[in-house]
Amino acid sequence: MSQAHSTNVFLSESLPRIISAGTTLALKFQVSCSHGCALQTCFVEFVSSDEHVTRSDLVSHDGNVNETDAVELTVPRQVGEHQWRLVFPRHESENLVHEESALDLHFKTVPHTCSMAVWDVPSPASIGEPVQVKVGVRCSTECQLGGCLVEIHDEAGTKIGEGNLGENPRDGTSALYWTEIEMEPPVTEDVHFRTAIFIGTGTELPHEKSNASFSFRSDKQKQHLVTVKVIENSTGAAVGHVEVRCGHYITSTDKSGIAKIALPEGTFEVSMRRDGFQAQPLNITVNEDLMVELKVVTVPTHNEQAEQLLANYPWG
């Protein structure tokens, strides 16, 4: 008479209850015998939600648990509740029977989550002039999103611009698909909020709708060109690569120390930033094209200051 051993089939790690649709998982199936038997001549059957059966051989035994190699399983692309089944079929050899065991795996597939970024938002923008921004969308599982539609809505929820994502991720990102969108111009002087929306359609797998809010300031139309020349105070030498700021407007000097910036009429503080230089801000009134000189003095760079700090502070 054959001796019967009970068995248990299970996963090497627990299956998440909620999984993004279409995700591929690498899992190992495991079987334990009530008597610790090695079962390398046996296999496990995987039954997918569409009843497709795949066999995987048990290839290792650690003295207690038998295990298959990692098996790649793709969860259904459809959103909803699903069930998989693992079966260790009854196995008989000589006078020993290993009883069948099974495990039902219930899970829910959901659309892929997405997140967004909006950048190069001109601020201030000019009243009455179209505003161009860059919008990017990233799927949490790095799906290809090229061609998908993104929209921009105003605070009232009205669509004021749209575009299709490009075919390649932005440089320096792993999966941020992006496009440039021109949106309708602001009509008042204010800080405005807009929302970029990824509808989630146009992709092979289901994706959640996503959105990102952003803001910008609008100002009167730019009427005058202000040229800022940045020179070193003691030598008169031009200083390039200096960030020049006129109120909210920012630009940089070229190699010859010149920065040109279009401004509306008004009064502005002109300031600068470059490591190793410093300047007293200037106040200018713009009612015509102007040329101003911003005199900078050299100061220790940040690294030099840090060294100085270490040398002069009583750290210990």
Next chain:
Amino acid sequence: MSKSKERPDATVNRRDFLKKGATASVGAAALAGACAQDADGQGERWDRETDIVIVGSGASGLPAAIRARDLNASVIVVEENFDIGGHGIISQGSVALGGGTSVQKKHGVKDSADQIYLENTRPDHVHTRYADRKVVRAFADHNVETFEFLLANGVRFVDVRPMTIPAEGFLTPRRQTTYPWSQDLKETINNTAGSGLMRALEKSARAKGVEILLQHQMTRIVREKPTSGRVLGISVTNLEDDSTINIRARQAVIACTGGSSSNLVIRTIYNPLLTEEYQVGCEPYSRQSGDAEQQGMAIGASLGGTNNMRTESYLALVKPQWLGARYGYDRWKPGGPVFDKAGASGIPVQDYQDLILVNMLGARFYDETVGVHLFNTDGNSDPVFDYLAAAVSSAVIEVNGVKQRAGGPVWAIFDADAVTREEWDPRPPFVDIKNGYFFSADTLEELARKLTRNVYQKTPMAPAALNETVTRYNSHVDLGQDPDFNKPTPRYKIQTPPFYAAWATPILHDTYSGLRVNEKFQVMDIFGQVIPGFYCAGESAGGFALHGLGRATVGGYIAGTNAAKERV
């Protein structure tokens, strides 16, 4: 040099120490003294015996050792680290000693012991008003002696007029800096001037016969009875082989373990908010282990001068100088002996306009620009302490339906434009990606999700929360003002991918309180009585809050002097 009470013919239980522990010069310390049932040892089995055992080889331990040896005591120093020096060797070698030193006289600085005493007990300065006046008096009276002692033991100072440190309460020029190294001294640990102090003292100590047992950690102080009687010695664990060695101290044990900032139990006695996430200055080279405090309290010692241990005092808790690495107090140099433990050297911030700081929930909590300069030129502190108070308690989480105020990590959040403006290289070895102290992501929401990889980010940051924080902050940039925290004219949006999060959690540095000591640096018990044979110096000794090497060296000198004069 050796003393008659050392017993070379005694039966020695040499056990493991001869295998690995005695790698340093044996010198004057006795090999002898192992007694299975020592009459004084109350049944303790002693493996080693010497006149004085010193725990710690830092800026108080080595002066104590040399001074005691000069007075003809045999000395064993135990040090848990693989090398000597403690925080002193990582420091900038700034030793503030005065009272009329030869260097002060040379540069025409008038000073006196009274002047030191008065300046360190000023009631009008937050850093000095809580000082134990007896301890300060002893400190003041031994400044000149200690300074000349350092010179006599090979320490060389840069020959410039000493400087003042208004932030510490004194205006008399006393601060001098050691030469970082010289050709006859061993290499530095992190290329800092503290090596000039500590390597010189190490060389002198070894030459005079002080035995230094590296990688030996004190695990117990042995007293005649658990909380009474004389201190007889210590138990140490050899960290190389995990063996235990009991070392008898015929005259005294001097604990110089460098403060308690690394000890979660002790530091939360002073401030329960200082939970595990906070980094500690000088780690990962040296710990402020709290061994003196913990083992001392276990035998009945009292803490003292605890009012000095407010985190709103000078360098007790500080904003990190280097972001994106676990240990942001010093810039750990790639290739250095502890760089593997440090993980990265960190990135410095030119302008806090380039980033925002958020708590573990993704919310801003203070004007980021404060605390860049720890002190103003007049000695008054920046509002950094309000920043730090917010940093350690701004997050409100809910646990089992109950609200809890918490600290948790602080993250610097910035974008690709900030990387360009700051000229950062957001890659190893500058930032620590591998251990979860620096992250980058395509979007802010992805960034928030990644933060759970950090071991201290125990509450996940909601992606939407970080997004909302940045969106709101960006609108403040458009507005030109920060109605939430009054950051002066917020300048740059955080908008251009990729986005970054760099570890920016505050740093615990100085310990300003420790075991209660008298003017001889003898440790007092909880009944106000001296514990015979037990001394403490440096940052583990309570008394006053003077930062750094001045307090440490003088304390060690006084303790070494008095311990060597003990006659049992």
